[in-house]
Amino acid sequence: QVQLVESGGGLVQAGGSLRLSCAASGRTFSNSAMGWFRQAPGKEREFVAAMTWSGTITSESVKGRFTMSRNNAMSTVYLQMNSLKPEDTAVYYCAAGAQIYTSYATSSNYAYWGQGTQVTVSS
Secondary structure (H helix, E strand, O other): OOEEEEEOOEEEEOOOOEEEEEEEEOOOOOOEEEEEEEEOOOOOOEEEEEEEOOEEEEOOOOOOOEEEEEOOOOOEEEEEEOOOOHHHOEEEEEEEEEEOOOOOOOHHHOOEEOOOEEEEEEO
């Protein structure tokens, strides 16, 4: 059974930092993509970043502030979030299993999802 477990969310002041983690179990994702999405109240789920063995892509809205990384086995991925803004407030979801050469920014291309972790940025 595949599980994705996120951690690291919380409340932070604007300008602060948080590091989210996503631990995968049940299978490896070395041949597919893992990603981060977020969803704010009343808004659609939004792509944040995605990673395969060959590289990383990041949404323009967070580029330069957020960085996605992984451990060697790609069983855990991280999202380092710096210079946080109130508009970054959302539930952040880890996703996995998007096939190579699909659109990594499309949520429906991912087969597995975590339960989400709340990030709240106060002004």
